[in-house]
Amino acid sequence: MLLFLEQCLNGLQLGLLLFLLAAGLTLIFGIMDLVNLAHGSFYMIGAYFAATFTALTGNFIFSAIAAFAATLLVGMVVEVIAMRRLYGRDHLDHVLGTFGLILFFNELVRLVWGPAGMNVPLPEWLNGHFPILPGVEYPTYRLAIILVTLAVALFLYILVMRTRIGMLIRAGATNREMVGALGVNINLLYTLVFGLGAALAGLAGLMQAPILTVQIGMGENILILAFVVIIIGGIGSIRGAFIAALLVGLIDTVGRSFLPDILRLLLSGRSASAIAPAISSMLIYLLMAVVLVLRPEGLFPVSNK
Amino acid sequence: MTALLTPRNLVLAVLLIFLALLPVYAAVSGNVFLVILFTRIIILAMAATSLNLIMGYGGMVSFGHAVYIGLGGYAVGILAQEGFPSGFVQWPVALLVSAFASLIIGALCLRTRGLYFIMITLAFAQLLYYVAVGLDRYGGDDGLTIYSRSEFADLINTSSKTQFYYLCLALLLAVIGLTWRIINSRFGLVVQGSRSNDRRMRAIGFPTFRYRLTCFVIAGTICGLAGALLANHTEFVSPAMMHWTRSGDLIVMVVLGGMGSLFGPLIGAVALLVLEETLSSITEYWQIILGPLLLLVVLFARGGIDGLLAKVRA
Numbered sequence: 001m002l003l004f005l006e007q008c009l010n011g012l013q014l015g016l017l018l019f020l021l022a023a024g025l026t027l028i029f030g031i032m033d034l035v036n037l038a039h040g041s042f043y044m045i046g047a048y049f050a051a052t053f054t055a056l057t058g059n060f061i062f063s064a065i066a067a068f069a070a071t072l073l074v075g076m077v078v079e080v081i082a083m084r085r086l087y088g089r090d091h092l093d094h095v096l097g098t099f100g101l102i103l104f105f106n107e108l109v110r111l112v113w114g115p116a117g118m119n120v121p122l123p124e125w126l127n128g129h130f131p132i133l134p135g136v137e138y139p140t141y142r143l144a145i146i147l148v149t150l151a152v153a154l155f156l157y158i159l160v161m162r163t164r165i166g167m168l169i170r171a172g173a174t175n176r177e178m179v180g181a182l183g184v185n186i187n188l189l190y191t192l193v194f195g196l197g198a199a200l201a202g203l204a205g206l207m208q209a210p211i212l213t214v215q216i217g218m219g220e221n222i223l224i225l226a227f228v229v230i231i232i233g234g235i236g237s238i239r240g241a242f243i244a245a246l247l248v249g250l251i252d253t254v255g256r257s258f259l260p261d262i263l264r265l266l267l268s269g270r271s272a273s274a275i276a277p278a279i280s281s282m283l284i285y286l287l288m289a290v291v292l293v294l295r296p297e298g299l300f301p302v303s304n305k
Numbered sequence: 306m307t308a309l310l311t312p313r314n315l316v317l318a319v320l321l322i323f324l325a326l327l328p329v330y331a332a333v334s335g336n337v338f339l340v341i342l343f344t345r346i347i348i349l350a351m352a353a354t355s356l357n358l359i360m361g362y363g364g365m366v367s368f369g370h371a372v373y374i375g376l377g378g379y380a381v382g383i384l385a386q387e388g389f390p391s392g393f394v395q396w397p398v399a400l401l402v403s404a405f406a407s408l409i410i411g412a413l414c415l416r417t418r419g420l421y422f423i424m425i426t427l428a429f430a431q432l433l434y435y436v437a438v439g440l441d442r443y444g445g446d447d448g449l450t451i452y453s454r455s456e457f458a459d460l461i462n463t464s465s466k467t468q469f470y471y472l473c474l475a476l477l478l479a480v481i482g483l484t485w486r487i488i489n490s491r492f493g494l495v496v497q498g499s500r501s502n503d504r505r506m507r508a509i510g511f512p513t514f515r516y517r518l519t520c521f522v523i524a525g526t527i528c529g530l531a532g533a534l535l536a537n538h539t540e541f542v543s544p545a546m547m548h549w550t551r552s553g554d555l556i557v558m559v560v561l562g563g564m565g566s567l568f569g570p571l572i573g574a575v576a577l578l579v580l581e582e583t584l585s586s587i588t589e590y591w592q593i594i595l596g597p598l599l600l601l602v603v604l605f606a607r608g609g610i611d612g613l614l615a616k617v618r619a
Contacts, residue, residue, distance in 0.1 A: 035420060085604050091420055092366055096560050097603040099553050104596030111590050224431065224549065231424045278439025285428040285435075289413065292425045296417040 002136060007257045008250065009132075013142050015249020016149035020204040021226035022233070022241040023156055024197025030236030030302065031173045031193055032087055035094040038078075038101035039201050039226065040219025046071040046202025047209040047218065048109060051118040060123045060210075067206045068199055075198020079191045087190070106216050117215035145207050152203065153242060160238065169193060173236070225252075228288045234298030244299065248284050255280040313614040317568055320575065324474055328467045340466050341538075346578045347473045348534045351480050353558040353570035355527035360556070361565030362488050363520050364500030365415070368423045369430025370555050372410075373403040373525045375437060375547030377532025382449045382542040392455030392463065399533035400526050406433070407525025411518045427549055437544040448543025455537055463537055473534055477571070480527055485567055487523070496520045561602055563611025572610050 025039050049070045053063030078101070086097055122141055129137035160166040168189055171179045180186040205219070212218065229248050233240025260276035267275075291299060324343065331340045352374055359365040380399035389395060410429045417425055443449045454463040463469050487493045499506045499513040506513050536542050545551070554577070562573020580598075584591030606613055 029420075035423075082600060089603075091423070092360075092556070092560065092564070093603045095366075095368070095423070095553075096557060097600045099557065100596040100599030100603070102596070103592040103599070107590050107593035107596065111593065220550075224427070227424055228428065231421060231428075235420060275439045275441070278435045281435040281438070282432050285432045288428045289425060289432070292417055292421060292428075293413050296421060298421070 003257070004254075005133075005136065006138060007254050009138055009142070009146070011250035011253035012246065013146050013149075013249070014253055015246040016146060016153070017204045017208060018222070018226055018229050018249055019153060019242050019245035020149060020200045021222060022229040022245050023153075023238055024200040025226055026230045026233070026236055026238060026241045027169075027193055028197045029230070031169060032083075032190055034083065034086060035091050035098070036083070036197075037095060037098040037223065038105065039197070040223030041102055041105035042071055042075055042198040042201035042219070043205035043208075043222060044109060044214075044216070044219035045074055045105065046199075046205035047120075047214045048113055048118070049202070050206035050209045051120050051214045052113075054120050055118075060120070060126070064206050068203050071202025071206075072195045072199035075202075076191050076195035078198070079194035083194060084187070084190070102220070109216050115216065117213040119213060120209040122210045141210065148207065152200070156238065165189075165192075225284070228284055230298075232288050232291050232298055234300040234302055236302040237298070237300040240298060240300030240302075248287070251287060252280070252284050255283040259283075311615075312617045313611070316614055317572075320572070328470055332467070337466065340470050342578070342582065344466070344470045344473055344538050345535075346574050347470070347477050348531050348538060349555070349558065349578065350571040350574035351473075351477045351534070352528045352531040353555050353562070353574050354477070354480050354484060355524040355531065356555050357559045357564060357566075357570045358484055358487065358527070359521055359524045360559060361569070362493065362500065363496045363517060365517065365521060366423050366556070367414075367426040367521075367524075368549065368552050368556070369410075369426035369428075370524075370528060371549075371551035372430040372433050372547045373407060373528035374532035374535060374551070375433065375542070375544070376403045376406055377529035377534075378536035378542040378546050379437060379440075379443070379449075379532075380529075381455060381533045381536040382451050383443055385451045385453060385455075386443060386449060390453050390456045392457045395455050396530070396533050399529050403529025403532065404522055404526040407522045407529075408518070411521035411525070415514060415517055415521065427552070430547060430549060430552060434544055434547050434549070437547065444543070446544060448541055448545070451536060451540045451542065454540065455533075469537070473538075476530065476534070480530075481567060481571070483527075487520075488567075492516060492519070557599060559609075561599070561609050563609035566609070566611040569609055569611040576610055 021039060021043060024042075025036060028034050028036050028039075046067050049067035050060075050063050053066050054060055057063055082097070082101065086094055126141045126144060128140050130140040130143050132138045132143070158166075160169060168179060168184055172184075172186060172189055176186055179189075201219075204222075208218075225248060229244045230241050232248065233242070233244030256277075259280045263276050263279070295301070324347070327343055328340055331337060352370070355373075356367065356370045359367060377399040380402045381395045384390075384395045384398060410426065414422055414425045414429065438446050454469075457463065461468055461472055463472070488497065495506065495511050495513065495516045499511070499517055503513055532546070535546070558573035558577050559570050560573070561577055562571065563569030580595065581591070584594055588594075602609065608615070
């Protein structure tokens with residue numbers, strides 16, 4: 001039971017991180033109609049920035065903030081140089097162009113930081129365990145990730161639904177020409193939204209950095225998961241992304257830890273432990289296939305036609 | 306329009322003559338590597354041609370097309386491992402398996418459109434990728450070595466590099482010919498009409514779902530054949546064959562060469578893989594050049610290389 005609770009928290013944490021990536025992807029798709037495969041690269045870049053800044057300054061919190069700002073900047077630069085020219089083009093052009101960007105960023109990181117992975121040490125006060133229930137402890141840092149991502153999700157909600165910028169963003173998603181005609185600098189708005197999306201992905205990456213090894217290609221696997229999330233949630237819907245992210249995070253984590261035991265009841269021990277990892281990796285894709293077969297537009301379809 | 310001697314046809318003719326004479330040159334110069342490289346290029350060109358059939362002509366952007374390469378490859382690998390070395394068994398099984406898989410995947414995926422279609426095909430590819438990773442008996446993540454190539458009695462010796470090269474080239478030309486027949490048939494016109502406006506095609510009475518699904522299965526089956534060839538070529542199969550980046554590579558080949566053009570995928574495969582070989586011999590960090598190059602092709606060369614060639618006036 002305790003293990004189950006802990007795995008649920010881990011799943012929640014993975015889900016919230018996925019939400020950070022998926023929110024950026026779905027915002028960029030919903031507003032600019034752009035499929036960005038290179039989104040995972042910002043995740044990787046955020047993690048590398050955090051690793052470098054931590055190695056230089058030794059202060060994790062400061063490095064995290066600096067890495068967030070740096071990723072925001074990189075995102076805006078990429079938008080101005082490359083992405084801006086892809087708006088209004090076919091989705092296939094987006095897939096191909098941003099596929100090229102993935103190759104570029106992976107190689108750039110290898111050139112700058114070298115092929116070896118990096119590790120980020122945690123500060124003392126984050127490295128312990130925290131009692132969440134009497135007698136139940138959970139790693140402080142993972143708890144911190146959950147709190148920070150929840151705060152970011154809340155901030156995003158307020159930003160998009162309650163502020164003037166958010167109003168413009170929503171209006172831009174519905175009819176970009178009209179917003180432009182009303183005197184809003186739509187180019188600047190798009191650059192900001194793209195930068196924000198990139199920075200959110202960078203935030204997810206830099207928060208994962210102390211848990212995982214920072215390495216090249218780390219963005220790709222999680223990018224596919226983030227795409228699964230926005231497809232299940234319905235492309236363009238932030239609410240859908242939030243719910244789907246939690247669903248995917250929980251199913252993936254809980255599946256990985258309990259499926260081997262369940263399979264062992266049905267099959268012989270050896271073959272169960274052999275196929276369990278593969279089947280638990282398949283679970284979320286199975287979920288996505290089922291959702292799309294039943295509801296081809298995702299769980300929370302956005303109608304902006 | 307009907308002029309035969311356009312720059313585009315000239316490039317194509319040179320390319321085909323080059324491909325036909327390559328083993329002769331290799332035998333004279335003793336450069337075996339060229340034959341190996343171009344066998345691989347031809348096989349991947351076949352897979353890209355099959356992707357072009359659904360993507361370029363049918364408007365179905367499959368981001369999981371490499372999965373049929375994997376299925377065809379694994380069919381050959383597993384049968385070889387289990388003691389069925391005959392190509393007369395292996396290849397039909399490879400075709401049947403990929404046809405069956407594409408029938409099921411297509412029937413489910415074709416309910417969706419646009420980006421959803423791109424992503425659900427990716428999801429199924431990932432599913433089968435993890436099935437391959439879980440095939441403990443056949444190497445799992447590490448893959449499976451094939452100790453003998455498919456045997457075709459006295460008909461053809463697949464272990465001979467030259468014979469295998471010509472076999473692949475002949476099959477590729479057959480596939481391109483088949484594609485030409487398909488796109489100019491009534492069936493192909495319905496599929497292309499459905500790409501332009503599916504609702505209108507349905508309104509005038511075509512059950513487009515069936516047409517599109519059939520097209521999807523044909524493409525999957527051809528790609529399975531490419532997989533069987535690739536397994537014979539590398540004498541090794543592994544889940545990496547159907548990793549999603551491989552599907553991405555196939556899309557790159559098609560778009561680079563020219564989507565919806567008969568010879569586009571062949572041109573794209575040759576261009577991409579030769580470029581990869583050249584760049585990687587110049588610098589270790591060759592992808593830093595290839596990446597932006599792809600972006601430039603997207604931005605400035607719509608219609609790919611074939612589109613550029615068609616624009617050049619003689």
